[in-house]
Amino acid sequence: MLRRVLLAASASDRVRRVISSAPVTRNVVARFVAGDTSDDALAVTRRLLDDGLLVTLDYLGEDAVDPQRAAAVTDEYVRLLGALAAAGLSGGGRAEASVKPTAVGLDLAEHGEKRARENIARICAAAREAGTTVTLDMEENSRVEPTLRILGQLRPEFPDLGCVVQSYLRRGPQDCRALAVAGSRVRLCKGAYNAAPGVAFTSRAEVDRSYARCLRVLLAGPGYPMLATHDPRLIRIAAASGRPAGSFEYQMLYGIRPQEQLRLAGGGARVRVYVPYGSDWYGYLVRRLAERPANLLFFLRSLASRG
Ligand code: FDA
Numbered sequence: 001m002l003r004r005v006l007l008a009a010s011a012s013d014r015v016r017r018v019i020s021s022a023p024v025t026r027n028v029v030a031r032f033v034a035g036d037t038s039d040d041a042l043a044v045t046r047r048l049l050d051d052g053l054l055v056t057l058d059y060l061g062e063d064a065v066d067p068q069r070a071a072a073v074t075d076e077y078v079r080l081l082g083a084l085a086a087a088g089l090s091g092g093g094r095a096e097a098s099v100k101p102t103a104v105g106l107d108l109a110e111h112g113e114k115r116a117r118e119n120i121a122r123i124c125a126a127a128r129e130a131g132t133t134v135t136l137d138m139e140e141n142s143r144v145e146p147t148l149r150i151l152g153q154l155r156p157e158f159p160d161l162g163c164v165v166q167s168y169l170r171r172g173p174q175d176c177r178a179l180a181v182a183g184s185r186v187r188l189c190k191g192a193y194n195a196a197p198g199v200a201f202t203s204r205a206e207v208d209r210s211y212a213r214c215l216r217v218l219l220a221g222p223g224y225p226m227l228a229t230h231d232p233r234l235i236r237i238a239a240a241s242g243r244p245a246g247s248f249e250y251q252m253l254y255g256i257r258p259q260e261q262l263r264l265a266g267g268g269a270r271v272r273v274y275v276p277y278g279s280d281w282y283g284y285l286v287r288r289l290a291e292r293p294a295n296l297l298f299f300l301r302s303l304a305s306r307g
Helices: 002-009 013-021 025-032 038-050 067-086 112-129 141-154 172-179 204-220 232-239 258-266 282-291 293-306
Strands: 054-059 095-099 134-136 163-166 185-189 224-228 249-253 270-277
Touching: 002 282, 013 025, 013 282, 025 282, 025 293, 038 054, 038 067, 038 270, 054 067, 067 095, 067 112, 095 112, 112 134, 112 141, 134 141, 134 163, 141 163, 163 172, 172 185, 172 204, 185 204, 204 224, 204 232, 224 232, 232 258, 249 258, 258 270, 282 293
Parallel strands: 054 095, 054 270, 095 134, 163 185, 185 224, 224 249, 249 270
Antiparallel strands: none
């Protein structure tokens, strides 16, 4: 309930101004975001790779409002992938890119889907050049169908283009069955957005049960499952599945359960850390606060004490 209210309130310009301008916000942002620039992202990537982890990089920014902004975000990804390759960090898919379709034009009034597809194709080409891959993040429910269409249109040329299934959507298990084909990279997460009860499970228990169902479908299939969760119970289910360690990976967010990331990697599992960077961190921060009442309480207390 708190999560739904917070996500809804965060759309207000006033709430955005208060949160973005509070001095304490910077400290909270630093826990979850690598920094403002691609140099910051590269430094964090190098450190995580040295620790035996894999990385996926997200240039923060969603809902590009004009074609120029969508093109600028695309250019940034292309530059980033070139810089990763030059630094020797991307080969073999060690560091890859995560892209939000709305950040590269999906919601533009004119030919949004076409522009997003063209921009994503440019990023995929740069990733291939750098010896790595791209995964399409999944956003609100209204973006699921267009995102899957883009995936279907680009996969013939870029078979390693990854996608995301959100288990809070009732369609999750069905999407997993459709996507669990040979070579298909599928990230499974619970889902970080608000969605109507008609299309989504609303209780934690239902979302978790759906995750377990989806996980079993993906782990039984010939694709490459990417299990994005910090949930100890779901990680135990995956670990007990008997699937060979190199044939799937765990994924976790930068700044969340870092010791568990190292523990899993130390035991021979592939573990990828999702590392966001850039100055447009507002939406990302709100979703992280909404996931966990303890984060939100800590943040509100800090806001009040700096008053
Ligand atoms: P859950 O929220 O139940 O948390 C389980 C435990 O993990 C908690 O008890 C706590 O210990 C820890 N934890 C979780 N979140 C925390 C936080 N914010 N701070 C501190 N501890 C926390 N969503 C989406 O809609 N589209 C997407 O494309 C993606 N992509 C994505 C990539 C990767 C790599 C990850 C890990 C997650 C996503 N997500 C996402 C977000 C995802 O949907 C979900 O909101 C979060 O991962 C939290 O869900 P958990 O599975 O961790 O479970």
